[in-house]
Structures are given as C-alpha cells and as structure tokens.
Amino acid sequence: MVENMNNNLVLPGDKLSTSEELMPGDGTFEEGGIIRAARVGIYCIDEKQRSATVKPATSTPVIIKRGDIVLAEVRSVKSSMVIAEVIHVKGKKRVISSDTNGTLRVSEISKSYVKDPSTEFSLGDIIRAKVQQVKPSVQLETKDPRFGVIQSFCSKCRHVLTKNGNSLECSKCGNRERRRIADDYGTYDLDQL
Secondary structure: OOOOOOOOEEOOOOEEEEOOOOEEOOOEEEEOOEEEEOOOEEEEEEOOOOEEEEEEOOOOOEOOOOOOEEEEEEEEEOOOEEEEEEEEEOOOOOOEOOOOEEEEEHHHOOOOOOOOHHHOOOOOOEEEEEEEEOOOOEEEEOOOOOOEEEEOEOOOOOOEEEEEOOEEEEOOOOOEEOOOEOOOOOOOOHHHO
16 A cells, blocks of 8 residues: 655655556665665656655755766866866756866967966856766866856955956955956856856
8 A cells, every 4th residue: 555645754764655556766765565665755656657756855866977077166277277166056946065176288278378277267267168078077168258267356445346447356356367257257147158
C-alpha cells in the first residue's frame, strides 16, 4: 500500500511504498521490497512512470562546468595571466562548492593581441567570463564583447569607475583608466548575467 505521504516532507529511510505498487525513482531506494527515501525532500509519485521520487528540499550545490558564464573578482595580475575568484555562476542562486580559483591566460583575454594583462584588468575588478576548462583547473576567457570588466574601482581612491567612451573615469578624483570592459559595463542586471 502506498503511504499517504504524497507531497509531504520525508527524511532518509522513511517508508514510501512497496515495490509491488511503485518502482524506485530519483531520490529513493528499494530495500527488501520497501521503497524508502534516500534524501530529505518532498515525496512525489510519478504517475506516468509509476515510480516514487523524492525531490530535494534544497537545491544542489553549484559545481562549475565548462561553458558556464561566471562572475569573478580579480585577485592577482601577472605578466602572462590573471587570477580571479569565481563568485557567481549565471542562473544559480547557491554557493559554489567546487574550486573557485580561475585563471585567465593572456591569450584568452581578447581576440586582438594583448601584451600585458595589467592593461586590461586590475585588482578588485569584477569580471564576467566564460569557463573554458574545469579540470585540472578552472580556465576562463573574455574574448566575446559581453565578457570583461563589469565593475571596476579607481586605482588611486578606490571609488567606482564610470564608463566614458572606451575608457573608465573616476568621478571623485578624475583619474582615467583603461580596462577590457564588457559591452554593458555599469548597466548590467544581476539576473541577466
């Protein structure tokens, strides 16, 4: 007999049904003819498959994948690369559980030649990038016009820089700086990242 728990919160090990009535589905397991919950979640019956399922109570942790669009904060600028910490994955609303250190090689910054990454990025810049590789380390690229710096700070007074033509300007001290800016610098929408 199917337990009357459909759409209720269940805990691991809770009895959901028998294997005579339903098949074990996602989030469940069969033990001695009894289908039990394998995780904390909401018990549901898939009528089409005639299976018991348990939908997770919380979303699964975010693991960075190849092709993901990410936000990262520049932590170090070296002669041949930029090191940035990935702080957000587009479309995800949870903390990242995988490696968050990303490397942006000088050859992956722009479609045109870049001699020195320090002319394109600075410490503390928030960049939008695409994940090119995950293993053995996270590799990023910013060649597309929608990728690059989306927020930057003045290297003299740390005030937010505003876009002025193809460069950035500090409204507080008047300092002008160059960056590899994304086409929507300063007007980005966090939900559309």
